[in-house]
Amino acid sequence: xxxxxxxxxIEKARRAQIVDAAVETIAARGFAKASLAQIAERAGISxxxxxxxxxxxxxxxxxxxxxxxxxxxxFVGPRMEEQKEREGGGGWLRVYIQSVAEYMAGHRVQLTALxxxxxxxRKGDGAPRYDVVTSESLYVALEEGFREGQERGDFxxxxxxxxxxxxxxxxxxxxxxxxxxxxxxxxxxxxELADLFEHATRAEGRPAEARPTADHRPREH
Amino acid sequence: xxxxxxxxxIEKARRAQIVDAAVETIAARGFAKASLAQIAERAGISxxxxxxxxxxxxxxxxxxxxxxxxxxxxFVGPRMEEQKEREGGGGWLRVYIQSVAEYMAGHRVQLTALxxxxxxxRKGDGAPRYDVVTSESLYVALEEGFREGQERGDFxxxxxxxxxxxxxxxxxxxxxxxxxxxxxxxxxxxxELADLFEHATRAEGRPAEARPTADHRPREH
DNA sequence: CCATTTTCTGACCGGTCGGCCAAAATTTAA
DNA sequence: TTAAATTTTGGCCGACCGGTCAGAAAATGG
Numbered sequence: 001x002x003x004x005x006x007x008x009x010i011e012k013a014r015r016a017q018i019v020d021a022a023v024e025t026i027a028a029r030g031f032a033k034a035s036l037a038q039i040a041e042r043a044g045i046s047x048x049x050x051x052x053x054x055x056x057x058x059x060x061x062x063x064x065x066x067x068x069x070x071x072x073x074x075f076v077g078p079r080m081e082e083q084k085e086r087e088g089g090g091g092w093l094r095v096y097i098q099s100v101a102e103y104m105a106g107h108r109v110q111l112t113a114l115x116x117x118x119x120x121x122r123k124g125d126g127a128p129r130y131d132v133v134t135s136e137s138l139y140v141a142l143e144e145g146f147r148e149g150q151e152r153g154d155f156x157x158x159x160x161x162x163x164x165x166x167x168x169x170x171x172x173x174x175x176x177x178x179x180x181x182x183x184x185x186x187x188x189x190x191x192e193l194a195d196l197f198e199h200a201t202r203a204e205g206r207p208a209e210a211r212p213t214a215d216h217r218p219r220e221h
Numbered sequence: 222x223x224x225x226x227x228x229x230x231i232e233k234a235r236r237a238q239i240v241d242a243a244v245e246t247i248a249a250r251g252f253a254k255a256s257l258a259q260i261a262e263r264a265g266i267s268x269x270x271x272x273x274x275x276x277x278x279x280x281x282x283x284x285x286x287x288x289x290x291x292x293x294x295x296f297v298g299p300r301m302e303e304q305k306e307r308e309g310g311g312g313w314l315r316v317y318i319q320s321v322a323e324y325m326a327g328h329r330v331q332l333t334a335l336x337x338x339x340x341x342x343r344k345g346d347g348a349p350r351y352d353v354v355t356s357e358s359l360y361v362a363l364e365e366g367f368r369e370g371q372e373r374g375d376f377x378x379x380x381x382x383x384x385x386x387x388x389x390x391x392x393x394x395x396x397x398x399x400x401x402x403x404x405x406x407x408x409x410x411x412x413e414l415a416d417l418f419e420h421a422t423r424a425e426g427r428p429a430e431a432r433p434t435a436d437h438r439p440r441e442h
Numbered sequence: 443c444c445a446t447t448t449t450c451t452g453a454c455c456g457g458t459c460g461g462c463c464a465a466a467a468t469t470t471a472a
Numbered sequence: 473t474t475a476a477a478t479t480t481t482g483g484c485c486g487a488c489c490g491g492t493c494a495g496a497a498a499a500t501g502g
Contacts, residue, residue, distance in 0.1 A: 010449075033343075047452085047490090048451065048452075049449080056490075057491090120253070120341055122251055132402075158413060158416060159413045162410050166391040166394060169391055169394030170387040173389070173390030174386070177353050177386050181353075188380070192384075193387060195379060196379065197421070256458075257461085266480080268461095273478095273480075277460075277461080278460065
């Protein structure tokens, strides 16, 4: 239980520095080319330092994932809480989508690295280290929200797992698209995505409250 | 212009054999571990044969992608054509989703390999070989369908690019989820996804034609 | 100041990669 | 049958990988 890592000042600083360098390197060069040598070079240290402070590359990568997860959760979580207290309906869906989009906009490199890791990091046996199974807790949380909305009558009947998986995929795709087209209007995409899932989920004959009509002109890329 | 590859019988057979072995190896071991040595072993030939028949690994991988794309297009395309002739409304959306799902069900290995390649294959400079930009022509085709539906009044106004990107991401996620949970009911997921996008796209006050109510009980994994 | 511990360096290890090639095997054609 | 062309083999190359290690350097503390 209560292990005490007993990290020295230097230890903590180095670990943070190396994690940051790993994020930057993975985002910039891709997971496959983010070798310990590359990460060390970006951090301005010798390769052996990484081995000295981390048990191995896997521990380093998993720390990166944990860090990004924590930070995005710390951003989105409170906004969801506040929304649920303010208005109990299905509005949390829009808040969720737009909060994530807002975080993306300000932390592009972090999210890029996370995507690289999710797509490419594998265990020794070749199986993906992170896959849809990893997202189970996220799916469960979304399902809970959907089920509440259905019981309240805000949402139509639908399979909550399919809806959760599709929603998360739409958010991931929003990031991937913005990543490929940096001039893409992320906020507008988030609004459209919220509209999409509002229409997809809401009960029949129960129109969403009026919203200013969006501008649907095509964009150039 | 008009190059004549002038492939001998052996040449064509070997190339096909090697492409097949590549598909199987990539699907089974992941892109990163699908080395030329592994592919050659699965094909029962020497490693050098691949180098002899292909300019390099890149050419081989790109051939795999082309082959899978052609085959899925040959499966889905005619079904879309037939649907559009039979009934001009927004029903193509459901046909598209379910056709792709049906193809997935019968060609799991192919699609798994394609996913691996899309996620991991990179150019010399480290940039992804295939990204959302690659899907541009697919997006354009979907947008065309959405725009027609909007003009006809079947669909509500929405940004067609966001809808196309989200739809395709939902289909990709459906495959990924089924891939992680093989006992997952792919056909049911496809039906739910079609419902989702039918609700998301259809014009206000224009309910979809009656459908037998689906069974929305949760599934176990 | 010096002894001890912590931290860092750069060379090195075994392993895998894609690609190359001389020589052997096989097929084709005269 | 035999000479030429095609195909295949299996070993080899240089490059890079993650990880290790002895010893140098730096920090710590009595």
